Amino acid sequence: MVRERSNNEDQGDDSGGLIEKVVFINRVATVVKGGRRFSFTAVVVVGDGEGNVGFGMGRANEVPDAIRKGGVIAKREMENISLKAGTLSHELDTTFKSSRVVMLPAAPGTGIIAGAAVRAVMECAGVTDVLTKIYGSTNPMNVVTATIKGLQSLRNPEEVRAMRLELARAASDSE
Known part of the structure; x- marks a missing residue:
């Protein structure tokens, strides 16, 4: 269940052709007084295909926000191999x-x-x-x-x- 998103497509990002892959999306529930409150976590891997790679886990109330946050963390944590x-x-x-x-x-x-x-x-x-x-x-x-x-x-x-x-x-x- 890996979804790929290439940032060099028409998204207006200044990421410079990075490959972004969503490895895993998880729905988690917090039990509150009125019932359950759901949020999402997304594990995202980002790389340039030339030896630089990083990963991040984003958490948010909506899936796209969790993916975006995970991508930001992954870009910040990129290292050369x-x-x-x-x-x-x-x-x-x-x-x-x-x-x-x-x-x-x-x-x-x-x-x-x-x-x-x-x-x-x-x-x-x-x-x-x-x-x-x-x-x-x-x-x-x-x-x-x-x-x-x-x-x-x-x-x-x-x-x-x-x-x-x-x-x-x-x-x-x-x-």
């Missing part, structure tokens, strides 16, 4: 609460093999080939959080090499 030719540079196994997401790099042409929540994040981030599996809780909010947490921990080979060289130099200097 390190991609390698449309896939991941190494395997990832991340957890958030009781959700565990395993992400594996895939050969070109494989596509995005993932559940709806992970697929939305990968498409917004610009990943084209990846294999994923969710273990434990499949709560969309926890799965999206675990996926983005894993993508933020990605390191490209150049970063790892530089870090190891620096550690080796520090170790040799101390001897």
Whole structure:
């Protein structure tokens, strides 16, 4: 249940061609003296398809307002991730609460093999080939959080090499 909304269409936003996907909409009820009062939460993922991705959860009394608020939060929380030719540079196994997401790099042409929540994040981030599996809780909010947490921990080979060289130099200097 992922709805896509591209902001570069005739909406008058100055978002610069961001991809916005609504991952999950939930109706929640607050019990008050006169009965139940309903409101909505929306989990929204935003990305530019080139390695920048963020997510947000908006709450409001109407669905469009919740989606809009979630999109604003997602744009504010966008972070850059390190991609390698449309896939991941190494395997990832991340957890958030009781959700565990395993992400594996895939050969070109494989596509995005993932559940709806992970697929939305990968498409917004610009990943084209990846294999994923969710273990434990499949709560969309926890799965999206675990996926983005894993993508933020990605390191490209150049970063790892530089870090190891620096550690080796520090170790040799101390001897």
